[in-house]
Amino acid sequence: MATEVNLQPAVILQQKPYRETSLLLEVFTRDHGIVSVLAKGVRKEKSKLAGLLQPFMLLNLSYLDKHELKTLTQAEFIEDFRLLRMGLYCGFYVNELLQKFLHKADPYPEIFMRYLLCLKALAAAEHIETSLRYFELDLLQAVGYGVELVHDFNCGGRVQNELRYNFVAGQGMTADASGQVSGKTLSLLAAQTPLSGAALHEAKYLLRKMLDLNLQGRPLKSREVLSKIIKYL
Numbered sequence: 001m002a003t004e005v006n007l008q009p010a011v012i013l014q015q016k017p018y019r020e021t022s023l024l025l026e027v028f029t030r031d032h033g034i035v036s037v038l039a040k041g042v043r044k045e046k047s048k049l050a051g052l053l054q055p056f057m058l059l060n061l062s063y064l065d066k067h068e069l070k071t072l073t074q075a076e077f078i079e080d081f082r083l084l085r086m087g088l089y090c091g092f093y094v095n096e097l098l099q100k101f102l103h104k105a106d107p108y109p110e111i112f113m114r115y116l117l118c119l120k121a122l123a124a125a126e127h128i129e130t131s132l133r134y135f136e137l138d139l140l141q142a143v144g145y146g147v148e149l150v151h152d153f154n155c156g157g158r159v160q161n162e163l164r165y166n167f168v169a170g171q172g173m174t175a176d177a178s179g180q181v182s183g184k185t186l187s188l189l190a191a192q193t194p195l196s197g198a199a200l201h202e203a204k205y206l207l208r209k210m211l212d213l214n215l216q217g218r219p220l221k222s223r224e225v226l227s228k229i230i231k232y233l
Helices: 085-101 109-124 128-142 183-191 197-215 221-231
Strands: 003-018 022-029 033-039 057-065 069-080 164-168 172-175
Touching (some): 003 069, 003 085, 003 109, 033 057, 085 128, 085 197, 085 221, 109 128, 128 197
Antiparallel strands (some): 003 022, 003 057, 022 033, 057 069
């Protein structure tokens, strides 16, 4: 028996054509996680929904929930984050991270709200790198891959700002004279305060290492595109 989900806050992560007139959507909803939704007939010329069903728009969606593939019944506009240039490519990167790490149909309301904050920062083109690092950190924590950033695994004490540390899989942060990350950077990350200079570079290194460990060799297409764009800027 079909149930109907009404006016659920959601953002489309990905869309692709389905048959002649429809779209197949991957949608991140606030209360139901990532779901696949079929939007029938929206590619017809007279469709009023086609312009709404785009990534990076916050919508209220209603759909029939009968099978794994839901059927869209209504879409209402809430906000367009209007990502441009680098913000747009970073947005696709964030969307791909969600699809790689979140289990479909599992609710992640806190990550949904953190995702919206990240999109706002990308749209404003303010503190983009910092926003990405904290989104990555929150995502890893939400799916059980978080690390105690200010805890030294070897000695059991708190990390020291003047020391260097490395991330060791299965353990966490360990003191190492040749470590890639300073204790100060770890403290900033743990407090989610603004990052700049060396802290920004160290945070990027650390989060990439943590993400790659849990991606288990699965490539991120958006990361490859971003790397090429940054190379030629």
